Amino acid sequence: MTDRKMLRLGGFFSVPGNHLAGWRHPDAIPTYDMDFQGYAHITQVAEAAKFDCIFFQDTVGVSGSRALARGERARAKLSRTVKLEPTATLAALAMVTEHIGLVATATTTYNEPYNIARRFMSIDHISNGRAGWNLVTSQIEDESENFGFDQHMPHAERYERAAEFYEVVTGLWDSWEDEGALLRDKASGIYMDRDKVHFLDHVGKHFKVKGPLNITRSVQGWPVIAQAGSSEAGRELAARTADVVFTAQTKIAEAKAFYADIKRRAAKYGRAPEDIKIMPGLTPVLGATTEQATANYERLQALMPDDVALLSLSHISGGLDLTKFPLDGPLPELPPSNAAKARQALIVQTARENNMTLRQIARHTAAGTGHRVIVGTPDYMADEMQKWLEEEAADGFNVVCNHYPRPFEDFCTQVVPELQRRGIFRSEYEGATLRENLGLRKPENRYQRAARLKEAS
Template sequence: MSSKKRQLALNVFLHRFGHHPEAWRHPSSTDNGRPNLAWWIKAAKLAEAAKFDTFFVADFIGRSGEVTPQTGRSPQNYQFEPFTLLSAIAAVTEHIGLVATVNTNYDSPYHVARKFTSLDHLSGGRAGWNVVSSFGDHAAKNFGISEPRSHEERYERAAEFIAVTKALWDSWDDDAFDQPDRQAGAFYKPSSGHPVNHHGKYFTSEGLLDYPRPIQGYPVIVQAGNSETGLEFAAREAEMTYASAQSLEVAKAYYANLKGRMAKYGRDEDQLKVTPGLSVVVAESDQEAQDRFNELQQLVDVSNVSFGGFDLSSYDVDGPLPDLPYQADANGKGRFQQQLDLARRENLSIRQLVLRFRVSRGHLQAIGSVKTVADTIEQWFVERGADGFNVVPPYLPQGFEDFTRLVVPELQRRGIFRTEYEGKTFRENLGLNRPANPRDTRIA
């Protein structure tokens, strides 16, 4: 366990218009839906100026072939592919970590190992991998995949995917290409290469990665999952989790549960950062913040509601959530259960559940003055409901600008968040160890 003072981690995860489903309709949103690199660069620079740890880019891969009035209501998934976007951002930033989402169902370990190694070197050691193993029908059809994959199989496959990818990252010693011997005509020593010869259940890979080992050893491994299988996967593999919890009690239970699983894998608790999502609307006063949030809520359409893949449009939105069958292999079944538990526990109508859970995507909502928001963040951090937060602004750009202008200075004043970056790499700033190369024969 590290003796270094515990420090809050702050990540930002942006949708193009904001995480609230109707943010694109808000009067402050005037941009169109075309990809806009300048917008993303401005956001990344703002996050770095505020000393954020992470700029997090999701990838909701795959679209249905349906084009209907209902599908035309959402702008959320039309954005840049993560690696190309983060490569551009790497060129105009110096410190902030750059996390790209990659789904293990639609890629290969060799391809992913190359891309992350490249991004890590381009950025000077700031790459991170958000490992996703969801398997939606629409995405599968986009990739021509017809066979179903169970929840357990997806995680098992993802574990092997990571193992092969790490083996490829470890296929060269850290200094393999640092001292070419020009007189002898030896670009590298043969002993510095460690060919991969993997023949597993899901993947086969033979050979060497055609790029030096990442600066960080491995990019930081990020994962999101609330199911039992997801928790076990995170305890074994993850160095940061993107969790969801709407109460401190639930967050503390998740935190203790996850950290308590790490010892059996030989891992220290401080080598995994638990960062729940935080949906923030902050203003000079509690009332002003609530008024801004209400403007968004009034735009929500509850006429076509689905829940866990079930169409609820035939039910009274002001009536209770109907009994729904449990889906063992459903994507996001942890989130499904969270919503179901919330609706039953508080006797919420369908409309109330949408307005409580869906608009915040299941995350903690902090709506209020600077003091109100900072008090919430500090309490969750001090009481170990979180090591930090993944800030998910409901509307943009003002929502994130307000957070960096108002909340960050207050967290710095309280001494729980940095005023300057201390490390050179993403790992160093998070306080994570750099993994040694287990295949380097010089390491005792």
């Protein structure tokens, strides 16, 4: 048995591809966005490689739909948000997998806590303890009009609502005590022990929810909770609530600072550093040699017109029309964004530090949506991942590919074996649940904890 720190790996499935022009690549299968068999294939590839989990981002709208409605057809080219609804997809994937964790996004901005609590706990039961909920606030403004609003509520209010949403969902997940609540005793005719079923009776600023949830706790207690915000409000919410933090970090110094900050903040909520796993996004562009990998990257970039690249900045532009600025001039000063504040700050910093033109930062962003793009050989990629792990810049990575399925298959068959050879990634799953494989504790039922503490006092 070794005490060596081990990498965590997630497969971030941004079908048909994370790169804005990736779906046009000769090896790409663009129909993966609506093909369940494609989802199943890449999930099974990830499970064969012993990934901790797969992860589906979600958007409850079509990116660019507002522009299309205004007749701006060029701006609507960004729309790649046609995909299967992720929670329904997770339930289906649970039937064709055995070990891998199944994580999906559900926004707290345009959902209700009871529905989300029931949906994810159902998936957790169906998968025997492998579900995870990526708790996010909505970003793209195109979503708001699908729910009766002209625009998002302010950023701070979205996070305030999210924090209360988390309290309601996790409170509902604890409605039933782990032992003896659901009896189903045929002889006595007693179906449940009402003393072990708890009403939440939540009354807050955003929600009024009585409970209890009409589904019991799962074998892992709660689904794993992921969080993806990196703004000040996002970091605080992550430190308080998240088991896993998905983030966009491109430089090791900044990644180390983010890592340390989240772990430090967690302490004030009574959480240990190991209670949170930090997993930045990583986009691999592989080649047998550095030259081949670079050629592969340049071939991909050549597929992307400048106008499409520019649209990759639309969600962080603060409403500024970037088409009115010269492409070979600097990135203009951006108004504050009500969408993705941390992502806007990252992109502006990258442009300023590297003296990039508007064209260059647009193409850079479109290639990785802000995540780190690593171009090189499998050995070089393993070197970089090991360095970030050992220097506490990351606990693992969320692998997000430019198109599917070939780049992900190549990562699993070329990079993962090298990580295993180095002894920093598993060769077999350690446990049966997602929490066990991530090295996370099972949450204690809050009502049982309260009774235990009362008895101890």
